[in-house]
Amino acid sequence: MVHALRRAGSYLRRGGTLISIRPHRTWRPSIVIVAGRSRVPVATLLNTAFEVNLSAAESALKRVVDEGSFTLAGVRAARYRIYLDRPSQIRTYLELINPPRPRFPRGGRARLEAIWNTAPRGARVEVTESLIVNGLRRP
Amino acid sequence: MRYDSAVATTELSAYPAEGFEPRLIERFVSLRNKRVLEIGCGDGRLTFQYAPRASSVLAIDPDQPSIDEALYQQREGGASNIDFRLGSIERLTKPGAPFDVALFSWSL
Numbered sequence: 713m714v715h716a717l718r719r720a721g722s723y724l725r726r727g728g729t730l731i732s733i734r735p736h737r738t739w740r741p742s743i744v745i746v747a748g749r750s751r752v753p754v755a756t757l758l759n760t761a762f763e764v765n766l767s768a769a770e771s772a773l774k775r776v777v778d779e780g781s782f783t784l785a786g787v788r789a790a791r792y793r794i795y796l797d798r799p800s801q802i803r804t805y806l807e808l809i810n811p812p813r814p815r816f817p818r819g820g821r822a823r824l825e826a827i828w829n830t831a832p833r834g835a836r837v838e839v840t841e842s843l844i845v846n847g848l849r850r851p
Numbered sequence: 852m853r854y855d856s857a858v859a860t861t862e863l864s865a866y867p868a869e870g871f872e873p874r875l876i877e878r879f880v881s882l883r884n885k886r887v888l889e890i891g892c893g894d895g896r897l898t899f900q901y902a903p904r905a906s907s908v909l910a911i912d913p914d915q916p917s918i919d920e921a922l923y924q925q926r927e928g929g930a931s932n933i934d935f936r937l938g939s940i941e942r943l944t945k946p947g948a949p950f951d952v953a954l955f956s957w958s959l
Contacts, residue, residue, distance in 0.1 A: 713959055716890070719940045723888055725949035729880040732955040733872060769959040785879050792867040801863060808865040841865070843872075847879030 713772035721781050721850050730782060730848040732773060736789055737766040739842035741814055743802070745827050746795075747835035752827050754837075755820035761812035773846050785847035796837040799828050805839065866896060866957075873901040876954070885951040890940045891958020895921030895929065898956075902930035909946055913939045 720730055743754040776782050796805060802824075806813050816824070828835070866872075876882065882904045892898050892910035894917045902908045910933055912918055921935045936943075 716940045716955075716959070719943070720888065720890060720953040720955070723943070723946050723950050724953050725951060728949065728951050728953065730953045730955070731876050731879060732959045733875070733957055734955070734959055735957075772959065788875060788878055790871075790875060792871055794863075794865070796863070804863055805865060808863060841867075843867070843875075845875050845879070 713768055714775050717772055717776045718781055721776070724850045726850055728850045729785065730850070732769070732846040732848075733843055734769055735762070735766060736842035736844045737763055737770065739789065739791065741842075742840045743816075743820075743824065744838045744840070745824075745831050745835055746838045747832045750832075751838075752831070754824045754827055755816055757814035757820075758817055759812060759814040762814070773848070777848065780851070782848035783851055785849045787844065787846050789842060789844045791840055791842045794839045794841065796839065799824050799837055802837065802839075869900055872897055872956070873904075876901070880952055882952065886948065887952045887954060888946065888950040889954045889956055891956055892921065892935065893917045893956070895924055895933070895935065898933055898935075899924065899929045902933050905932065908933040909936065909950070910934070911936045911938045911940065911943060913937065 717730070724730065741757040743757065745752045745754060777784050794805070796802060873882065882901050884906045887905045887908045889898055889908060889910040892912045893914070895910060898908060898910045898921070910921070915937055918935055918937045925933060925935065
């Protein structure tokens with residue numbers, strides 16, 4: 713990753729900007745069932761295998777700043793929401809994510825089904841995802 | 852609406868809504884008239900969102916099916932100022948003049 717960042721930097725003009733967009737490492741995806749104003753939290757998804765990759769990316773970004781290849785222009789985190797019509801779409805949704813994919817914690821799927829089965833008509837499944845953007849400048 | 856047409860028109864995505872990421876990028880740098888190198892462009896999902904503002908984009912990805920899909924979308928009316936190429940940043944050759952922005956889009 714450090715090598716890739718250095719290579720990208722070598723193609724930038726002086727003062728050019730490097731942007732990294734990636735999932736947030738600690739703001740894990742969460743599942744909520746929403747119906748009108750009511751929100752029932754279901755689960756926070758786990759992806760320990762992928763968190764290792766995200767830690768490596770953070771380390772690589774820190775390293776190229778520490779070594780002087782870039783200066784840090786800023787870091788910004790953001791959340792976004794995706795709505796599914798029914799729980800069965802979660803499988804499809806998760807398959808859209810490149811492996812390693814997040815998974816439900818133990819008992820999470822059963823809780824989802826149980827809450828969904830008692831949810832009012834018109835309820836939806838809300839998935840909250842998060843990302844982090846790093847801006848670096850080439851000196 | 853028939854069931855099959857409903858399925859065909861319901862597009863599920865794990866990524867943010869269109870325009871969300873370009874707005875975040877532009878908190879750091881304006882993409883207007885910039886020369887952009889995008890690393891890990893995939894099928895061009897994000898590339899097509901910001902390319903109309905950029906002067907030119909070189910978008911690379913090591914996955915052949917993704918690049919094929921990006922080229923298909925470009926032929927179907929996507930921005931013409933994008934040069935999609937199969938490859939990685941480590942093996943990039945002849946990228947041309949220096950870039951104003953390098954973008955690792957969900958690829959670092």
